[in-house]
Amino acid sequence: MTRTSDPLSLSLRLKDATYTLHEDLDKGIMAHGLFSNADKYKSFVKLQYLFHRDANALYNHAQLLEIIPDLTARNRFTHVCQDMQDLGLPFPEDVSSVDTPDASTAAGWLYVAEGSKLGANFLTKLVEKLGFTDTFGARHLAADPGGRGASWNAFKSAIDHAGFDPVLATTGARAAFMRVKKYMMTPDLVSSLPA
DSSP states (O other): OOOSSOOOOHHHHHHHHHHHHHHHHHHHHHHTTTTSSHHHHHHHHHHHHHHHHHHGGGGGOHHHHTTSTTHHHHOOHHHHHHHHHHTTOOOOSOOOOOOOOOHHHHHHHHHHHHHHHHHHHHHHHHHHTTTOBTTBBOGGGSOOTTOHHHHHHHHHHHHHTTTOOHHHHHHHHHHHHHHHHHHHTOHHHHHTSOO
16 A cells, blocks of 8 residues: 555654754753752753743744744743843853744744753752752743643644644754754853863
8 A cells, every 4th residue: 555645743753853863962961960969950051041042033933923822922031041040140142043944944943942841841850859940940941831741732733734844844953952962062061060
């Protein structure tokens, strides 16, 4: 029997296409021990700030606002900025962002940003042991108001039914993971990690 169409949804394609990058990044974060003490956690927050600063504009992408429910409200950049202030961290002087890409590429970037909220459930338990909560120092790890699962499922459904170009979306998702990996390796962040 010949298949007339690929049964994989966009979200599953993105998951498959970025699996290795995602695993490598998770292992790298844990290898740095970023949740072993408060000082190392500050490096994690700085990493989050850099990534969410870059993705910030994508939460106001004109085409995606019509497709993804509550897109603007999903943005965690303000929460990361509050966490930076809570922890007494200086804001980096350099300004970076993702050039406003086509909707498919932007959807790939947002797949990474939104997907990280699921893993944040586990991270929340680690940071609570360090004394940080969703009202101080770990605001950006809090679940969306509707809950992690419901929010993620709504996001996946939106991108799965929007007709995005899977090649461009994959390019965006890979670029997002690579951006985080690049920031993890920057001398500024690495040098801020306590020995």
